[in-house]
Amino acid sequence: MLTTDDTADTAAHFLDIGADDVVAQAVTTQELVLRATALLARKHQHDKLRTMVHDGLNAALTDPLTGLYNRRYLDPHLARMAEQAEKSGRCFAVMMIDIDHFKAINDGYGHAAGDQVLVQLADRLRENLRAIDLVARVGGEEFLVAMPRASARQARLAADRLRRMVNNRPFDVDTDVAPVAVTVPVGVAVS
Known part of the structure; x- marks a missing residue:
C-alpha cells in the first residue's frame, strides 16, 4: 500500500485489512524495487507451499495408480x-x-x-x-x-x-x- 500518511496507525490499519506492505509516498525508487522484489519472492514461496499442500492432500485422497478416490x-x-x-x-x-x-x-x-x-x-x-x-x-x-x-x-x-x-x-x-x-x-x- 502506497500512502501519503506515514503514521503508525495508518500502517497498522492497512496491514490489518490485508496489505502485505505499507510504504510512504516519499519512498525512493530503489527502496520500492527492493520491497517489491521481497514481496514477489514471498509470494513465490507461498505459491510453492500452496502447491505442495494441494498435492499432498490430493495424494492422501486418491489412488496413485488409477487416479480414483481412495x-x-x-x-x-x-x-x-x-x-x-x-x-x-x-x-x-x-x-x-x-x-x-x-x-x-x-x-x-x-x-x-x-x-x-x-x-x-x-x-x-x-x-x-x-x-x-x-x-x-x-x-x-x-x-x-x-x-x-x-x-x-x-x-x-x-x-x-x-x-x-x-x-x-x-x-x-x-x-x-x-x-x-x-x-x-x-x-x-x-x-
Whole structure:
C-alpha cells in the first residue's frame, strides 16, 4: 500500500485489512524495487507451499495408480451421501465391483499387465457413469461406485451395463500379448 500518511496507525490499519506492505509516498525508487522484489519472492514461496499442500492432500485422497478416490476420501463421502439421502427422502445406490481371478492375471501376465487392467477398468468406470457418481478404488482389485439420487432400477441397469462393458471387451495390456479377458461381478445395494 502506497500512502501519503506515514503514521503508525495508518500502517497498522492497512496491514490489518490485508496489505502485505505499507510504504510512504516519499519512498525512493530503489527502496520500492527492493520491497517489491521481497514481496514477489514471498509470494513465490507461498505459491510453492500452496502447491505442495494441494498435492499432498490430493495424494492422501486418491489412488496413485488409477487416479480414483481412495477409502480415506470415500468413507466420509458416503456418510454425507447417506445423510443427504435421509434428509431429502431420495435413494442412493452403492455398487461393489471386484475383478474375478485377478491374481491369475498378475501371475500369468505380470504385475505391469495387472496394473494396466486396473487403470483401464478405472477409466471405463469413470467414462460410463454420471458426473455425480463417485468411483473409488477400495482395495487391490476392488472398486466402489456411489450413485446419489439413483433408484434400484437405475442402479441395476447401470450395474448390468458396467458388467457387460467389462466382461465383453478384453483389456489391451501389451503389444506382444493378446488382449486379456476380464470378468467382474457387480453387487448393488440401494438405500
